Amino acid sequence: MILINLDYQGRLPIYEQIVSTIERYVALGILKPEEQIPSIRELASNLGINPNTVKKAYDILENKKVITSYSTKGTFISKQIDKVLENRRKEEMEKLKEEVQLLMHLGVEKKEIIKVINEGD
Amino acid sequence: MILINLDYQGRLPIYEQIVSTIERYVALGILKPEEQIPSIRELASNLGINPNTVKKAYDILENKKVITSYSTKGTFISKQIDKVLENRRKEEMEKLKEEVQLLMHLGVEKKEIIKVINEGD
Amino acid sequence: MILINLDYQGRLPIYEQIVSTIERYVALGILKPEEQIPSIRELASNLGINPNTVKKAYDILENKKVITSYSTKGTFISKQIDKVLENRRKEEMEKLKEEVQLLMHLGVEKKEIIKVINEGD
Amino acid sequence: MILINLDYQGRLPIYEQIVSTIERYVALGILKPEEQIPSIRELASNLGINPNTVKKAYDILENKKVITSYSTKGTFISKQIDKVLENRRKEEMEKLKEEVQLLMHLGVEKKEIIKVINEGD
């Protein structure tokens, strides 16, 4: 059972939310290589959304080589997901840099930022 | 003269780009309390967009208490902008913490994170 | 079907009339939490006004957390409307106190004020 | 020196704010019958607004028999202001009734309302 929280209000389309949630779970090791994930219909039913929406998300994930679908057997996390992980890290690192930039724009000193990070668990 | 670069492609609506640009300028101290900003029509004309779009941006900024509009006089940066800025800093600091958490989950060490921050300009 | 009477003459803009009517219906329990309200286009058509005007009203209501809009699904009364209502009651209670103060300044006795209130339907 | 707080943002035009402030001062006895009030130019200068705006306010007040202008001597509060006072009381009484109605719509009981009024100083 995959837990996906959908935000129906925000600017992100549902299918993108599914994509990024699954990518995050893979990156975090919650979903492991070769592990089977729910069928399109099953996930759609669980989330109470249209199967077409899940289909679109799975198509994108397959395109990104995050998952692989075998028409008879089902859908699985790809064997090779190292590249996925690496990309993910880079993306998040960029986000971090942007956030730091923004904070400095807001008048927070770099010293203060680093202090807060060091305090975290 | 306020310089606002618009991206017509991305997912961010134009009015939000105006909002965040002005917020950034306020945060940076480029726009100061009680300073007058361009009239709706003027900014719209400068940016080559419709006055209604600028109006929507100004409405949001007014709602956030970043600016104040006086009919027949014009639009000004709020007198008491400090509290707004302080709240903003807190919010962004929380986001930063979350981002750091995520990166650590992804296997990036805290040492590495701080190094990257120190490298930034 | 929501019944909204519009006054096109007065100083109150149409969108504010929509806002306060819906707020009143929520306060009275006629519109209940999670209940769907008419789509922007539908209400606009019913009232014989432009959809943009309804949109503006809905934007304000959403900002006040009275309603929530889900793209492609529709617009609904917020789940947690109680807190909003409670705040509203407090605000109006303060206004009442001020009004009573003013009347007493004008030479109306408290006894008289209470009498008038008791007479009301 | 008359103290008038102007709200440049609200829906009420400046001249109406002047009118109602002076009426309130008369009703409260702060401005007394036959008392002289500032000239148009003087008040305009004090408030930092256009003399035309003050003129418009004085015209309305004169029309309502609240003030009287003698072209050579200046402008004075009218001798007979009882009717003004009485009208004012009626207006405020109506406002009170509306406020009570609104509170009852919001689910506050009449008993509660009266209790709060009695508690006030």
Place this chain on the structure above:
DNA sequence: GTGGTCTAGACCACA
């Protein structure tokens, strides 16, 4: 000139 309101109508992504 300013901000505020409103209309008419277009296009978009999404489900």
Place this chain on the structure above:
DNA sequence: GTGGTCTAGACCACC
């Protein structure tokens, strides 16, 4: 079908 964005242009009161 839904909400969201944007344009073009009108009219208003106020100053």
